[in-house]
Amino acid sequence: xxxxxxxxxxxxxxxAPVFWQLLFFLWCANSFAQTQPLPEQTADSKKQPVxxxxxxxxxxxxxxxPPTFPTVTVKGKxxxxxxxxxxxxxxxxxxxxxxxxxxPQSVTVVTRHEMDMRSVQNFTEALxxxxxxxxxxxxxxxxxxxxxxxxxxxxxxTANFRDGLSNSxxxxxxxxxxxxYGLERVDVLRGPSSVMFGRGDAGGIVNRVTKxxxxxxxxxIEFQYGNFDRKRIAADLGAVSKDGKLMxxxxxxxxxxxxxxxxxxxxxxxxxxxxxxxxxxxxxxxTVDTTITLMGDILNNRSGSSPFYIATPEGRFSNVxxxxxxxxxxxxxxxSFSYQIEHHFNDIFTVRQNFRYAQQRGRFQDLFxxxxxxxxxxxxxxxxxxxxxxxxxxxxxxTHLQAKFNTGPVNHTALLGADWNQxxxxxxxxxxxxxxxxxxxxxxxxPAYGISIPRPDLMLQDTKQRxxxxxxxxxxxxxxxxxxxxxxxxxxxxxxxxxxDLLDPSLSAKSNDSAFTGxxxxxxxxxxxxxxxxxxxQSFMPQAGLSSDGTPFDPTRGEQFEAGIKxxxxxxxxxxxxxxxxxxxxxxxxRDPTDELGFRFMQIGxxxxxxxxxxxxxxxxxxxxxxxxxxxxxxxxxxxTDFRGKRPVxxxxxxxxxxxxxxxxxxxxxxxxxxxLGGGVRYVDFTFNDELNTSKTPSYTLFDATLxxxxxxxxxxxxxxNIFDKHxxxxxxxxxxxxxxxxxxxxxxxxxx
Numbered sequence: 001x002x003x004x005x006x007x008x009x010x011x012x013x014x015x016a017p018v019f020w021q022l023l024f025f026l027w028c029a030n031s032f033a034q035t036q037p038l039p040e041q042t043a044d045s046k047k048q049p050v051x052x053x054x055x056x057x058x059x060x061x062x063x064x065x066p067p068t069f070p071t072v073t074v075k076g077k078x079x080x081x082x083x084x085x086x087x088x089x090x091x092x093x094x095x096x097x098x099x100x101x102x103x104p105q106s107v108t109v110v111t112r113h114e115m116d117m118r119s120v121q122n123f124t125e126a127l128x129x130x131x132x133x134x135x136x137x138x139x140x141x142x143x144x145x146x147x148x149x150x151x152x153x154x155x156x157x158t159a160n161f162r163d164g165l166s167n168s169x170x171x172x173x174x175x176x177x178x179x180x181y182g183l184e185r186v187d188v189l190r191g192p193s194s195v196m197f198g199r200g201d202a203g204g205i206v207n208r209v210t211k212x213x214x215x216x217x218x219x220x221i222e223f224q225y226g227n228f229d230r231k232r233i234a235a236d237l238g239a240v241s242k243d244g245k246l247m248x249x250x251x252x253x254x255x256x257x258x259x260x261x262x263x264x265x266x267x268x269x270x271x272x273x274x275x276x277x278x279x280x281x282x283x284x285x286x287t288v289d290t291t292i293t294l295m296g297d298i299l300n301n302r303s304g305s306s307p308f309y310i311a312t313p314e315g316r317f318s319n320v321x322x323x324x325x326x327x328x329x330x331x332x333x334x335x336s337f338s339y340q341i342e343h344h345f346n347d348i349f350t351v352r353q354n355f356r357y358a359q360q361r362g363r364f365q366d367l368f369x370x371x372x373x374x375x376x377x378x379x380x381x382x383x384x385x386x387x388x389x390x391x392x393x394x395x396x397x398x399t400h401l402q403a404k405f406n407t408g409p410v411n412h413t414a415l416l417g418a419d420w421n422q423x424x425x426x427x428x429x430x431x432x433x434x435x436x437x438x439x440x441x442x443x444x445x446x447p448a449y450g451i452s453i454p455r456p457d458l459m460l461q462d463t464k465q466r467x468x469x470x471x472x473x474x475x476x477x478x479x480x481x482x483x484x485x486x487x488x489x490x491x492x493x494x495x496x497x498x499x500x501d502l503l504d505p506s507l508s509a510k511s512n513d514s515a516f517t518g519x520x521x522x523x524x525x526x527x528x529x530x531x532x533x534x535x536x537x538q539s540f541m542p543q544a545g546l547s548s549d550g551t552p553f554d555p556t557r558g559e560q561f562e563a564g565i566k567x568x569x570x571x572x573x574x575x576x577x578x579x580x581x582x583x584x585x586x587x588x589x590x591r592d593p594t595d596e597l598g599f600r601f602m603q604i605g606x607x608x609x610x611x612x613x614x615x616x617x618x619x620x621x622x623x624x625x626x627x628x629x630x631x632x633x634x635x636x637x638x639x640x641t642d643f644r645g646k647r648p649v650x651x652x653x654x655x656x657x658x659x660x661x662x663x664x665x666x667x668x669x670x671x672x673x674x675x676x677l678g679g680g681v682r683y684v685d686f687t688f689n690d691e692l693n694t695s696k697t698p699s700y701t702l703f704d705a706t707l708x709x710x711x712x713x714x715x716x717x718x719x720x721x722n723i724f725d726k727h728x729x730x731x732x733x734x735x736x737x738x739x740x741x742x743x744x745x746x747x748x749x750x751x752x753x
Contacts, residue, residue: 085114085625085661086573086617092187092207094477094487095164095196096402096413101568102477102485104521104535106132106190106204106579106613114627115180117661117678119706119719119746123178123186124148127206128682128704129657131613131629132190137650137687139730139738142259142273142305143330144177150203151190151583152609152635152651158201158541162208163295163338165356165396166199169423174362174390176334177301179277181234181253184209190613191581192539192558195489195519198419198471202539202558202585203609212293213247213283215240219753222253226746228270230257245285252278260742261305261321263449269325271305289344296337303330306366309737310444313378315695317729317737320444322369322383327453334360350402360392365455367439369735383439384431387456391426400473413477421469429461462502467542469495482525487535489519495542495555513555515540532565543589553603556587574618583609584638590648590691604691605639607648623666627659627680646693650731652685659704678706689733700728700740715750 087109091097100107108130120126123146124135134149141147148155157170167176187207193200217238224232234253240246254276261271279297286292306323338356345351365387373380400417432438439453473491480486494514501507521535539558564579588607611633620626635651637643647653659680664672682702689695703724708717725743732738 084573084619085111085117085627086575086619087111087185088568088575090187092161092164092189092205093193093196094475094489095400095415095417096477098477100575101529101531101566102523102525104485104487104523104533105537105562106564106577106581108188108190108615110186110188112184115183115186116717117676117706117708118659118680118704119717119748120180121744121746122146123180123208125721126180126183126186127188129627129629129659129680130188131615131631131655132204132611132633133188134650134652134655134684136741137731137738139307140260140741141307142261142271143303144275144301144332145175146178148206149651150188150201150206151581151611152633152648153201153203153585153607154589155201155203155206158199158543159203159205161197161200161205163210163340163354163356164197164207165338165354165398166197166421167208167356167358167394168199169392169394169425171362171390171392171425171427172388172429173330173364174332174360174392174425176358176360176392176394177299177332178208179253179275179279179297179299181236182211182251182277182279182297184211190579191535191560191562191583192517192519192537194493194517194539194541194558195473195491195537196475198421198469198491198493199541200539201541202556202560202583210279210281210295210297211236211249211251212281212295213238213240213249215244215247217247217249220750222748222750224746224748226257227744228258228260230746231255232257247283247285249281250279251281259305260739261307262319263321263325263447264319265447266325266449269449271303271307271325271328273305274302276300291340291342293340294337295339296335298335299333301330301332301334304328305330307738308368309739310369310381310442311732311735311737312444313372315732317732317739318444320442320447322381322442322736323367324449324451324453326450327385328366330362330364330366332360332362334358348403348405351400352402353397353399355397356395358394360390362388362390362392364388364390367453369442371735373441379445380441380443382441385433385439385453385456387430389428391424393424395422396420409480411479413479415473415475417474418470418472420471421467423465423467425463425465427461427463427465428459430456430458431460432456432458434458459503464500464502466498467495468497469493469542485523485525487519487521487523491517493517493540497542513542515555515557527570529568529570530565531567532563534561534563536561539585543587553589554587556585556589558583558585560584572619574616576618577613577615579613581609581611581613585609588648590643604637604643605641606637607635608638609633609635611635621666623663625661627657629655629657631655643691646691647688649689649691649733650687652687652699654685655683657682661706674710676706676708676710678708680704687731689731695732697729697731700726702726713752715748715752717748717750718745719748720745 089099090107090109093103093105093107110126127133127135132151138147158168160168190204192202193205218236220236222234232255236251238249257273258270263269277299281295283293306328308322310318310320310322312318336358341353343351367383367385370382370384398419400415403414405412434457471493475489478486497511499509517538517540519537523531523533525531537560542555543553560583562581567576586606587603590604614630616628618626635647637646661678664675686696686699702722704721705723706719721744728740730738730740
């Protein structure tokens with residue numbers, strides 16, 4: 001009977017969502033496969049699932065010969081949509097290929113070109129010049145954690161999306177890591193986004209778009225060296241079959257580096273990082289109307305970085321690290337497999353199905369400080385050890401049908417879909433030793449490292465958590481008279497959460513939640529490229545993890561009003577946006593001040609964020625590209641709690657940044673051809689270190705620069721972040737300081753063939 005019961009549960013919660021979506025996909029195919037073929041359409045009127053760099057092949061009327069797919073490079077409008085620093089289209093907001101100008105919400109696209117020109121090395125670096133986004137609030141962290149806030153809300157584990165599917169899942173330490181070399185671009189959608197993505201949070205989402213096969217594949221090899229003895233080799237290789245039906249791509253990189261985390265009194269011993277990444281993919285196009293893409297990746301990350309600096313008894317910064325280079329370990333192995341299927345039945349109907357299974361296995365261990373010893377030994381601080389074994393699995397499936405049709409003078413792009421997301425977490429937490437052993441204390445005046453410390457064996461927590469989410473959504477993008485665009489979206493979600501405490505079954509809990517969310521936006525397009533808009537959006541999201549007492553968190557809800565204006569010059573390359581928003585989020589998580597480690601959260605109630613965001617991405621002159629952003633956000637706790645009227649920790653009120661890049665080839669001087677120079681500045685306002693706003697971390701301004709030379713197939717770049725090596729503190733709390741990223745200089749030699 002137990003076996004039958006488990007089988008029933010598996011069929012109900014695991015296979016049922018897959019079955020219904022596959023049935024929906026097959027129903028669409030059966031319903032429209034017999035549709036009579038329409039007159040032959042041009043590539044402009046019939047959207048084809050191709051790489052942005054190639055033209056869609058036209059249908060052939062010769063049914064006796066199979067269609068071929070010649071490699072054609074587009075030199076017109078299509079290529080301009082993704083060229084340089086300015087992207088003009090994105091499907092992140094609506095799941096349809098929509099111009100950013102017509103999207104009634106704030107969207108920023110960080111292109112591959114921009115990441116290459118700025119020599120982006122990790123994920124948060126890619127977002128440094130995006131308005132509304134705060135990154136690196138814990139300063140330098142080589143462990144792979146992607147710390148960020150969006151519009152004042154913590155988005156570390158809530159905004160993580162990849163290829164339009166949720167990648168937001170986490171445990172005590174485990175969370176999916178991004179390798180930026182494997183990305184084609186990064187789309188940032190600010191504001192509530194549940195209506196399309198289910199687990200999209202109130203602050204917004206960040207969609208990482210993976211490199212995939214192209215009919216004009218890139219073939220390159222990179223060699224990199226930088227300070228802290230950074231060494232990396234990478235390759236991006238593609239191939240296409242003779243008939244064009246099969247396209248392949250392999251992206252891989254290996255990293256070996258020390259870090260700025262340096263242990264005193266060790267002769268220069270530093271925390272070390274190693275990473276290996278490989279991602280093969282293949283695209284098969286059996287017909288001009290069908291595209292099937294298979295993608296996989298493996299990422300192994302080994303890190304000893306533990307960037308926790310102990311504060312002195314007076315609260316000042318010390319260069320003493322609470323961990324130990326022989327003990328601190330953050331090791332993860334993650335892998336994923338995904339597929340994307342797209343089929344055009346005719347000019348009206350298109351069906352798509354996206355699937356991904358991802359898993360991560362992690363072993364983590366470190367030391368944490370528990371307070372200074374005694375008044376007789378005021379510089380001696382006691383430590384304890386912890387360790388976790390974590391397993392994280394996530395399965396995501398999304399199927400939707402798109403229909404383009406007219407009703408009189410009104411054009412519609414309608415979307416009907418369903419998605420399913422299941423996340424499983426297994427966590428074993430150890431702290432202390434059954435033998436009564438305690439790690440040695442450390443003297444901040446004369447710290448000693450390299451002492452043998454065994455891994456903790458006293459298990460304090462053994463839990464398993466599963467979150468199932470099934471959602472149904474509908475959307476219509478309504479265009480009237482080529483100027484008015486009304487976007488209406490609605491969604492229904494059902495979430496089942498189960499938390500099992502294997503040490504104390506009485507603490508196990510289950511919860512069932514459901515919710516409707518919606519979005520409405522109106523845009524007006526002027527003929528000169530100006531587009532004012534107004535939108536209202538909601539979010540609903542279950543929150544994984546456990547509170548300090550071991551109970552699951554309540555779901556969070558968000559509501560936003562946004563008004564803005566976008567300007568895209570009719571002639572020229574550029575996109576200018578201004579957005580005003582009023583955003584409220586309930587059941588917000590904040591770090592629990594009673595937790596010695598500082599990794600547990602508590603729900604503090606309701607937080608409101610109001611502000612304005614300005615952004616410009618443009619080519620000012622021939623060869624001169626510019627990025628500018630400004631953010632003002634007034635974020636406050638508004639519920640009747642001890643924190644009412646206080647700003648959440650680590651949230652700045654003002655951020656501004658600017659980047660200029662110039663290619664000297666525009667001057668027409670032979671010996672300057674191939675040279676390029678770029679520079680940027682970033683300002684972040686002060687932040688509070690505690691929920692009661694009693695202490696601050698000062699503001700800081702940082703400068704970046706890059707120099708490059710390209711000749712034929714060879715590209716050489718030198719990039720420097722924080723070029724003046726400003727030493728600053730990113731945040732301070734729980735008796736620890738988090739040091740900002742020091743000057744980083746990296747040289748990259750790229751061969752393209």
